[in-house]
Amino acid sequence: MNTGRLGDVLVGAAGNVAGTVVDPRKGLSQLRSAVSGRTLATVAAGLVIGFLVARSRRRG
Numbered sequence: 001m002n003t004g005r006l007g008d009v010l011v012g013a014a015g016n017v018a019g020t021v022v023d024p025r026k027g028l029s030q031l032r033s034a035v036s037g038r039t040l041a042t043v044a045a046g047l048v049i050g051f052l053v054a055r056s057r058r059r060g
Contacts, residue, residue, distance in 0.1 A: 009042070010043065010046070013035055013039060013043055016030050016035065
């Protein structure tokens with residue numbers, strides 16, 4: 001995986017989350033090893049921004 005590209009990082013993280021749903025024990029260990037602090041912050045920021053955009057569109 002090319003971690004220099006944001007899309008690749010997000011897709012990789014989403015795949016790890018999906019793996020966690022299927023097999024929680026193995027998925028959590030893979031998720032911990034694959035996600036760095038920077039990636040986690042980027043994904044969290046994306047989720048917050050997405051939530052705020054969806055919320056504003058719902059009210060408007």
